[in-house]
Amino acid sequence: xxxxxxxxxxxxxxxxxxxxxxxxxxxxxxxxxxxxxxxxxxxxxxxxxxxxxxxxxxxxxxxxxxxxxxxxxxxxxxxxxxxxxxxxxxxxxxxxxxxxxxxxxxxxxxxxxx
Amino acid sequence: xxxxxxxxxxxxxxxxxxxxxxxxxxxxxxxxxxxxxxxxxxxxxxxxxxxxxxxxxxxxxxxxxxxxxxxxxxxxxxxxxxxxxxxxxxxxxxxxxxxxxxxxxxxxxxxx
Numbered sequence: 043x044x045x046x047x048x049x050x051x052x053x054x055x056x057x058x059x060x061x062x063x064x065x066x067x068x069x070x071x072x073x074x075x076x077x078x079x080x081x082x083x084x085x086x087x088x089x090x091x092x093x094x095x096x097x098x099x100x101x102x103x104x105x106x107x108x109x110x111x112x113x114x115x116x117x118x119x120x121x122x123x124x125x126x127x128x129x130x131x132x133x134x135x136x137x138x139x140x141x142x143x144x145x146x147x148x149x150x151x152x153x154x155x156x
Numbered sequence: 157x158x159x160x161x162x163x164x165x166x167x168x169x170x171x172x173x174x175x176x177x178x179x180x181x182x183x184x185x186x187x188x189x190x191x192x193x194x195x196x197x198x199x200x201x202x203x204x205x206x207x208x209x210x211x212x213x214x215x216x217x218x219x220x221x222x223x224x225x226x227x228x229x230x231x232x233x234x235x236x237x238x239x240x241x242x243x244x245x246x247x248x249x250x251x252x253x254x255x256x257x258x259x260x261x262x263x264x265x266x267x268x
Binding site for chain 2 (some may be wrong): 083100
């Protein structure tokens with residue numbers, strides 16, 4: 043039968059505070075990482091990506107940090123707004139035999155309190 | 157506008173019936189994917205296709221079937237063998253495996 047997935051961890055922050063969402067990835071050979079945002083009832087949308095030859099990348103109000111030593115990825119959102127409330131997924135890309143694939147993290151639910 | 161379109165948005169199925177979910181993309185992507193998402197949970201890969209006329213099972217393929225006869229289309233059939241089909245189904249496409257995936261808006265399937 044099918045395995046039952048784990049329920050998402052939740053992060054609750056006050057509007058205007060900075061948010062940090064963490065992700066532990068599984069494979070030291072992964073060379074590309076992506077963060078997605080999924081609002082309720084919608085498909086995930088790309089936020090920001092980073093390659094393994096970098097340790098930091100900044101976008102508009104978002105920063106991704108990559109620590110390859112401990113296989114850890116984080117997404118920082120500055121001045122969190124109510125519209126940032128969503129589920130955030132990290133994904134890692136690696137080569138698997140002749141294929142290249144994305145492996146998805148569990149996801150973190152971000153709740154922004156007004 | 158370029159994008160990926162899933163239809164219908166909501167779908168109701170009686171127990172024992174097969175149902176097909178549509179996924180179309182006009183991004184000229186080679187790879188397409190189907191994921192299942194249960195409430196409060198992450199994405200689980202059902203099937204994926206790297207190229208036309210070829211597809212592979214994902215982590216939870218039992219009770220599902222797909223076809224990839226055209227580059228732009230990757231329909232998913234939920235068969236009566238799927239014991240717990242009620243879920244949110246997401247289709248995605250990308251230039252190739254392991255690159256940025258673009259998602260459709262999902263189909264919520266409910267068995268009644």
